Amino acid sequence: MSHSRLWSLLLFLDIILLQLAFFGVYWWRFQSGQFVNPVSFQPGELLIPSLIVCGYWVLLLAWFGLYRFDPLQSRAVAAARSFRAAAVGALILFILTFNPQRPLPSSRIILAAYGMAIFLIVSGNRVGLLTILREFRIRGIGAFRTLLVGRGSRADTLLKYLEVHPGLGLHIAGFVGSPSSAAPSQPVRYLGNYSLLRKLLRHGAYQAVLLAPDDEDERQLGRIVRLLQDLRVRAFISADQYRLLIGQVKPTRIPGHPLVDVRPELLSLTERALKRLTDIVISASMLLITLPLWILLAILIPLDSPGSIFYSQRRVGRNGRTFRLYKFRSMIRNAEKHTGPVLTQQNDPRITPIGQVIRRTRLDELPQLINVLSGRMSMVGPRPERVEFVKRFVREIPLYERRLNVKPGITGWSQVHLRYDSRADQIAVKLQHDFFYIENMSLPLDLRILFMTLFVVLRGEGL
Incomplete structure (x- = not known):
């Protein structure tokens, strides 16, 4: 059954049973x-x-990723996600319907039963x-027609493993690899070298790819994953080789099996739409709420030090595209006139007195709400870096370019755990x-980071 049909079936069952x-x-x-019935309704009402x-x-279920249905997902994981969604949903309803004048026990019992x-x-x-x-896959129904990428001892080991674990439903229909590598002992058709991969996957003949290159072919993995991103084909890799793809894909360990499901698609279409909608709602609301602060800072910043109110720079966004980022100015005018582009340091003498305050409280980043509203940034994501620094970090730090796979954010997991400054020794x-x-991208994680950011701001830990 195709993913769209599974999604439609789940949605239909949910609506009926809800x-x-x-x-x-x-x-x-x-x-x-x-119960005592102070109010009665007709069914039609x-x-x-x-x-x-x-x-x-x-x-709410879409927010928790429960419509990103994976046929290989652990049943325990599915139940745990369902419990979190039901608990949060019931709690929200409790808050929205709470009335101190109503009898608490009966109404809460009903809501608790409804949540259950x-x-x-x-x-x-x-x-x-x-x-x-x-059960269908064990009987050979609905198995994934799978292309094996690699040949040799590692590929041979995985083939033998799949043979005794039919419940995974990965039916190997052929393999590609270097002609110089040893062929697997299992009777699998050799289709050619790695250069044929795009041609083989483009026509939709394979639903999955099993990555098992030998050591000498591991350098091909990055190129192969980028190809899978373009073609939207799911892939699996042995757990011991996942280290080669860190930060490039969304991994899910298949419980009980030595395989990691690597997802080139970090968020589903529904989740991307909800994330964008959330960005628009939050950024627009915050722009309105913080308007008095904008006016106040527009007065204080030029009084504190000569220069403009705003500060803008070219920053690197998703897929390496550059955009102009806006902030309230927190440094002296022409701060890099004599030094050129340099990383911000703790106790940086270029920071003005007002700049110290607005950086500590993150108020200098309020203009980035405009970047979020325009779609260049997200509320949550990796910190956007300057073009000069990105070029340097890509050369000096392995895998650095993989952080460009997602939109940058005003706040993020890194921003709430580490200090504001960008010292070179902290980049890695x-x-x-x-x-x-x-x-681990997900909408609940974004919500968690936003709440953590609020506490960082209230504690004045921005610097």
């Missing part, structure tokens, strides 16, 4: 006779509210579907934090 849960809770509350509540749950019903519905749909699909450490974010 509606049943809504009307079931209504019956229990108002028709069962177990509940249609619109039920659709609104259903839409609320569908959006949502958890059972969401997890049951996913765990049940995962179980059915696994920051890179590891950026890789953690890239490999």
Whole structure:
């Protein structure tokens, strides 16, 4: 079954069962006779509210990535995600519907039961579907037609492993690799060398790729992953070789198997749309809320030191594209006139008194909300660096260019864990934090980082 059909089936089942849960809770509350009924509704009056509540749950489930359905996902992981979504959803409803004048016990019991019903519905749909699909794969139904990339001892080991684990559903239909490498002992058709990979994958004949290059062919991995990004083909790699792809893909360890599912697509289409919508809503709201601060800083900055109110630079964004980033000026005018581009240091003498304050509270970054609103940046992502520094870091720091796979952000995992300044000895450490974010990108993680940023600002740890 194709991904789109699985997605449609899950959505259909969720909508039907969510509606049943809504009307079931209504019956229990108002028709069962177990509670006092101060208000009663006709079933027809509940249609619109039920659709609104259903839409609320569908959006929340999408936010938690529960419509990025993976046939190879662990059932325990699916159940855990479902529980988190149901718990958060019920908590939000509790806050929205809380009325201190109503009897607390009965209304909270009903809401708790409703939240449990949502958890059972969401997890049951996913765990049940995962179980059915696994049984189908064991019987040879719905297996992934898979292309093996590599030949030799490592490829041979994985082929033998797949032979005794049919539940994974990776049916090897052919392999590519260097002609000089030894052929696998299993009877698999040799299709040619690595140069044929694009041609073989372009026509959709393969649903998955198993990466197993020998040591001498490992240098091909980066090029192959970039190709998979273009063609949107999922791939698997042995756990011992994943280190070669760090920060370049979204990894998921397949429980009980020595394989890592590497996703060239870091976020699904739905998640990307929700992330962009979140960026627009938050940036537009913050622009309105912080307007008085803009006016105040527009007065204080030129009074503190001569020069413009704003400061702009060319920064490097996603896929290496440059854009103009805006900030409130926190340094003296022409700060780099005699030094050229240099990294900011702790206790930098170029920072003005007002600059010390606005950097500590991150207020200097408020104009970047315009960059977010325009789509050049996101609220959460790796810190955008200057063109000169990116060129240098790419030369000096292995894998640095992989942080350019995502949009830069006003805040991020690195920004909330490390200090504001960009000292050279911290760049490699920051890179590891950026890789953690890239490999674990999700909307709940973004929300967590935004809350952490709020505490960083309140504690004045911006510098």
